[in-house]
Amino acid sequence: MHTITLIPGDGIGLEITKAVTDIFSAAQVPVQWEKQNAGQTTFDQSGELIPQALLDSLEKNRVALKGPITTPVGKGFRSINVSLRQKYDLYQNVRPSKSNAGIVTRYEDIDIVLFRENTEGLYSGLETWDERLGIADSTNRITVAGSRKICRAAFAYAAKHNRKKVTLAHKANIIKMAGTLMLNACKEAAAEFPQIQFEDKIIDNMCMQLVNKPEQFDVIVTTNLFGDILSDLCAGLVGGLGVVAGANIGDDMAIFEAVHGSAPDIAGQGKANPTALLRSALMMLHHLGEHGHADRLEAALDATLLQKEKCTGDLGGKASTSEFAQAVIDNLK
Numbered sequence: 355m356h357t358i359t360l361i362p363g364d365g366i367g368l369e370i371t372k373a374v375t376d377i378f379s380a381a382q383v384p385v386q387w388e389k390q391n392a393g394q395t396t397f398d399q400s401g402e403l404i405p406q407a408l409l410d411s412l413e414k415n416r417v418a419l420k421g422p423i424t425t426p427v428g429k430g431f432r433s434i435n436v437s438l439r440q441k442y443d444l445y446q447n448v449r450p451s452k453s454n455a456g457i458v459t460r461y462e463d464i465d466i467v468l469f470r471e472n473t474e475g476l477y478s479g480l481e482t483w484d485e486r487l488g489i490a491d492s493t494n495r496i497t498v499a500g501s502r503k504i505c506r507a508a509f510a511y512a513a514k515h516n517r518k519k520v521t522l523a524h525k526a527n528i529i530k531m532a533g534t535l536m537l538n539a540c541k542e543a544a545a546e547f548p549q550i551q552f553e554d555k556i557i558d559n560m561c562m563q564l565v566n567k568p569e570q571f572d573v574i575v576t577t578n579l580f581g582d583i584l585s586d587l588c589a590g591l592v593g594g595l596g597v598v599a600g601a602n603i604g605d606d607m608a609i610f611e612a613v614h615g616s617a618p619d620i621a622g623q624g625k626a627n628p629t630a631l632l633r634s635a636l637m638m639l640h641h642l643g644e645h646g647h648a649d650r651l652e653a654a655l656d657a658t659l660l661q662k663e664k665c666t667g668d669l670g671g672k673a674s675t676s677e678f679a680q681a682v683i684d685n686l687k
Contacts, residue, residue: 356642359411359418360387361609364394365616366626366675367421373628373679374419374635380683381654383639383647388415392434393423393616403434412442417642418609419635422616435602435611436479439472444602444609445500446507447472447581450637451588451598456659457669461568461591467517468574468588469508470581472602474500477578496532496577501539507603508575509543512550519551520544523560523576523584536577561587585613596668599633601641610638624674627666629655632682654685 362371375387390408397403403425412418425434438444447470453462480493508520522540526533537554544552555563557580564571564584568591576584589598595614602609612631620626632655639648658664664681665671673681 356385356417356644357388357415358385358638359408359415360389361408361418361420361423362389362391363421363616364424365422365618365621367423367612367616369622369624369626369675370612370628370631371419371421373675374632376676376679377632377651377654377682378635381647381651381686383644383651393425395424404437409441412438412607412609416607417638419631419638420609420611421631422612422614424616424618436477438609439602442604442607442609443473444604444607445471445473445503446601446603447585448511448601448603448637449585449588449598449613451585451592453592454597454656454659456656456661456665457593457597459591459593463569464588464591466568466571466574466588466591467511467515468576468581468585469504469511470576470585471500471504471578472581473578475578494529494532494579496535498535498539501536502542505536505539505543505575506546508540508573509547509550512573513547517550517572519553519572521560521571521574522552522554523557523574523580524554525557525580526554527556532577540575557584560584564588564591589613594668595630596627597629597633599630599637601634601637603641608638608641610634610641624676625667626675627668628675628679629659629669650686651682654682657685658682 362368388411390411392404392408423434449468451466453464474495476492476494478495482491512520524533524536526537589595600611600613636648636652658681662671664673666673666678
């Protein structure tokens with residue numbers, strides 16, 4: 355039995371986390387949930403954005419499933435998500451984007467896994483403001499250690515999962531020192547995994563290539579800001595943020611999350627699609643070694659996505675969040 359910290363989040367987070375826990379219960383997945391929360395709802399109730407009880411739970415369980423969180427404006431935090439990633443050195447943001455027969459887009463046969471460095475770059479929070487001159491400076495901090503860790507993680511994943519190629523997206527032609535640092539780190543990792551093909555592409559060309567011929571890519575690795583942009587682009591190739599998983603992984607902790615927003619405009623209306631959080635939960639099960647349960651649930655989800663009348667409105671159906679979850683449960687049988 356695995357004890358998992360469950361962070362429902364805000365807005366639609368409560369509905370989609372209930373859908374996932376209901377599905378897990380019906381499938382008799384060997385997990386027990388330890389519910390803690392953060393964000394706007396928690397702040398309204400307790401005056402804390404990230405309660406100590408949540409941190410204690412994370413440090414005890416080392417694995418969490420997290421719904422979308424709203425960071426209140428003007429409350430001293432740039433982002434609750436960034437704060438958790440940096441506090442626990444969750445340096446790998448892993449975002450798979452894969453075509454699904456039940457979700458029709460203009461692209462086919464997409465199967466890309468993006469590794470985004472999750473703690474450095476322009477998300478380091480190193481900013482200064484010179485009021486006299488009207489100048490704002492943001493420091494793009496890239497370290498040798500951070501670059502080596504994320505590049506090696508991408509190659510190790512490719513080797514473990516029989517992937518053929520790793521592509522580095524960078525801007526070393528202009529951002530010379532930081533870009534070259536990542537390029538050198540990837541070359542070191544490529545030497546350790548000679549069976550994996552390595553290539554690098556300038557970020558602007560990378561975006562064009564992803565739109566024109568995305569099937570050429572396998573595993574992508576890049577820096578924090580570029581990864582933030584490319585991961586959403588890749589999600590768009592396969593149906594959008596509502597259908598893709600996300601994970602923040604460190605050496606001894608992992609937080610799996612739906613990467614879409616909390617959508618307060620539809621909260622409580624039963625319209626939310628739980629697919630992204632469910633897929634993140636399946637990543638979590640693979641992380642825990644529960645591959646059989648993950649594969650069974652994935653098959654049930656795929657079958658449900660083919661039944662349009664059982665899908666939520668964003669997927670072309672008319673089902674509510676709970677009805678979609680029940681359809682996944684029915685397809686377990």
